[in-house]
Amino acid sequence: HIGDRFGFNRDIYALGNCFPILAVYDDEGWNLDPYVFYGESLYSHVADYDVYIKIEKDFIIAATGVLVNTTYSNGYKIEHWVGKNIREFAFVASKFFEVYEILYNNITIYSYYLPEAGSMGIRAAEIAMRALKVYGEHYGPYVYPEYRVVAVDFWAGGMEYPSLIMIATSLYDPNKREIFELVIAHETGHQWWYGMVGNDENDEPWLDEGLTEYTTIMYFEWTYGRATGRRIFNKYYKNSFYRFMDRYKSYDKPIASTMYDFRGASFAYFYIVYKKGACVLDMLRYILGDDIFFNIFRTLYNRFRFKIATIRDFINIAEEVSGRDLDWFFDFWLYDKGLVKYRIKNATISSTFSGYRLNIYIVQEEPSYNIEMIVPILLKTSSGNRYVWVWVNKTSGIISIDVDEKVLSIQIDPEDYILGRDDTKVVTVVEEVSSIPTDFLIQALSISIFCVIDAILITYLKRKGIVK
Ligand SMILES: [Zn+2]
Structure with missing residues (x-):
C-alpha cells in the first residue's frame, strides 16, 4: 500500500514492473541490478507480450499494448492484452477511471483520469497527441497503434512504460498546467529514448533521461516557438542546475555515473543526470548547429530502434554525423564533473x-x-x-x-x-597605436633582407667570374 509505480493508493492500483522479464545478458554478464525507488534501474530487450488479466468486472484497465478481447464470468472479466516490441508489461486498474480518447495519425490516444480531474483529463490526451506529433516528425515514427496516459496516485511526477505513461493525480490541477504539460511531454519522449531505443538505465541513466529531457524542451520549442523553449530551458533546467551547484557542489558527480553512484544522494541524481544532462545537449546543439544535432537523434533512432544503445554509440554517431572529433567535449561534460x-x-x-x-x-x-x-x-x-x-x-x-x-x-x-x-x-x-602597420613592417623587413641576400650573392658571383 504505497504510492509508487507498483502499489495502490486511494482508488488506483498501479502494477508497473509487475510482470517478470528476462534479465539482459551483455558483456558484463547477467544484469541483475536491484530496483531503485528514486529513478529507474531497468534494462530489458524488446519482446512480444501476450497477457490475460482476470479482475472484478467493474475495474477499468489501462495496459501496455492493445486490448484484443474481453470475456465475462461470475462477476469477473478476463482481458486479453497483446504488446509487440515492448520492453516490459505494466498496467493500472481503477473502478473510477473516466476515459477520453482521440485519434491522431492512426494512433488512438487514451487518457484515464479520476472524475475530479475534469478537463485536465482531456488536456492530458491533447498534450500527448502534440508530443507524439512533433517527436514523430523530428525523430522518426511512434510505432505502436495505441498510447495511454494514465493518472496514478504516486509520489513521482510521472513514469514511462512502452505505450503507457503514468502521471501523478496531483498534477491534474489547472494551477499546475505547465508542469503537467512538461511531465507528459517528458514521459512521451521516453517512448523514443528507453522505449523504442533501449539502454541500460542502471549503468547509463543519462542516455534515456538526458535525451528525454532535451526532447521535452524541444516539445515546447517545436509546439510554441523558440522563446517558449528557451524560457522552459532556463527555468526548469539551467537555472535549476546552477542553484544546485551553488548549494550542493560537494554532491557533484559526472553525468555518466551509474544509479549505484547516487545512493544516498538521490536528489543529486535528478539535478546532474536530468538537468545538467539537458544543458550539455544544449551546448552540443550550439556547437554543431541544428541540422547536425537533430540528425544525431534521428540516426540513433534509425540504428537502434528495438535495440540497446550505449553512451559510446551516441558519441560515435555524433562524431560520424558531424565529421568532427568530439571526445574533447564529451570527456569533460559527460565523464567529468564541474563547470567551466x-x-x-x-x-x-x-x-x-x-x-x-x-x-x-x-x-x-x-x-x-x-x-x-x-x-x-x-x-x-x-x-x-x-x-x-x-x-x-x-x-x-x-x-x-x-x-x-x-x-x-x-x-x-x-x-x-x-x-x-x-x-x-x-x-x-x-x-595598439603604431605609425606603421605591423604587416607593413614585416613586409618592409623581408624586402630589405632579400636585398641584402641579393647583394651578397651578386658580389660572390662576380668574384667567381660567373656574372659580370
Ligand atoms: Zn524520465
Whole structure:
C-alpha cells in the first residue's frame, strides 16, 4: 500500500514492473541490478507480450499494448492484452477511471483520469497527441497503434512504460498546467529514448533521461516557438542546475555515473543526470548547429530502434554525423564533473593591410586542470554585434583573430551558451597605436633582407667570374 509505480493508493492500483522479464545478458554478464525507488534501474530487450488479466468486472484497465478481447464470468472479466516490441508489461486498474480518447495519425490516444480531474483529463490526451506529433516528425515514427496516459496516485511526477505513461493525480490541477504539460511531454519522449531505443538505465541513466529531457524542451520549442523553449530551458533546467551547484557542489558527480553512484544522494541524481544532462545537449546543439544535432537523434533512432544503445554509440554517431572529433567535449561534460569558468584579461586591436587583428587574452579559471573548449566571444563593432567561437585551454594565452572592422569591446559568453559562471564583464578593446602597420613592417623587413641576400650573392658571383 504505497504510492509508487507498483502499489495502490486511494482508488488506483498501479502494477508497473509487475510482470517478470528476462534479465539482459551483455558483456558484463547477467544484469541483475536491484530496483531503485528514486529513478529507474531497468534494462530489458524488446519482446512480444501476450497477457490475460482476470479482475472484478467493474475495474477499468489501462495496459501496455492493445486490448484484443474481453470475456465475462461470475462477476469477473478476463482481458486479453497483446504488446509487440515492448520492453516490459505494466498496467493500472481503477473502478473510477473516466476515459477520453482521440485519434491522431492512426494512433488512438487514451487518457484515464479520476472524475475530479475534469478537463485536465482531456488536456492530458491533447498534450500527448502534440508530443507524439512533433517527436514523430523530428525523430522518426511512434510505432505502436495505441498510447495511454494514465493518472496514478504516486509520489513521482510521472513514469514511462512502452505505450503507457503514468502521471501523478496531483498534477491534474489547472494551477499546475505547465508542469503537467512538461511531465507528459517528458514521459512521451521516453517512448523514443528507453522505449523504442533501449539502454541500460542502471549503468547509463543519462542516455534515456538526458535525451528525454532535451526532447521535452524541444516539445515546447517545436509546439510554441523558440522563446517558449528557451524560457522552459532556463527555468526548469539551467537555472535549476546552477542553484544546485551553488548549494550542493560537494554532491557533484559526472553525468555518466551509474544509479549505484547516487545512493544516498538521490536528489543529486535528478539535478546532474536530468538537468545538467539537458544543458550539455544544449551546448552540443550550439556547437554543431541544428541540422547536425537533430540528425544525431534521428540516426540513433534509425540504428537502434528495438535495440540497446550505449553512451559510446551516441558519441560515435555524433562524431560520424558531424565529421568532427568530439571526445574533447564529451570527456569533460559527460565523464567529468564541474563547470567551466573563463575570464578575458585584456584585448587589443591593431590594423593590418587587410583589416584588423584582435588579440584576446583569455584565462581558464575553472576547472583547475587543462581542458580544450570552444567558447563564444561577443564582438561589438560600430556596425553591430557578432559572435566568434574560439578554442581555449589553460595555456592558450593570447588568441589572435583577423577581423574586417574595428572591434570596440568584447564579452565572453554573455548569453551563457557554455555552462559555467564566466566573468562576462564588457572588456574595452585597446587600440595598439603604431605609425606603421605591423604587416607593413614585416613586409618592409623581408624586402630589405632579400636585398641584402641579393647583394651578397651578386658580389660572390662576380668574384667567381660567373656574372659580370
Ligand atoms: Zn524520465
